[in-house]
Amino acid sequence: xxxxxxxxxxxxxxxxxxxxxxxxxxxxxxxxxxxxxxxxxxxxxxxxxxxxxxxxxxxx
Numbered sequence: 001x002x003x004x005x006x007x008x009x010x011x012x013x014x015x016x017x018x019x020x021x022x023x024x025x026x027x028x029x030x031x032x033x034x035x036x037x038x039x040x041x042x043x044x045x046x047x048x049x050x051x052x053x054x055x056x057x058x059x060x
Contacts, residue, residue, distance in 0.1 A: 019043040
């Protein structure tokens with residue numbers, strides 16, 4: 001992830017409450033679930049073909 005993108009996310013941290021993680025790798029999904037232990041944050045793993053479900057999840 002580019003350094004600029006990370007700094008933007010850090011500045012806007014309070015605006016985020018859900019993080020969909022799109023990846024075909026199961027271990028990335030496992031790491032994504034760890035985000036659920038951060039206060040006020042929910043994360044969920046989706047595969048590439050589940051992109052529409054990821055958008056649905058993030059907008060609910």
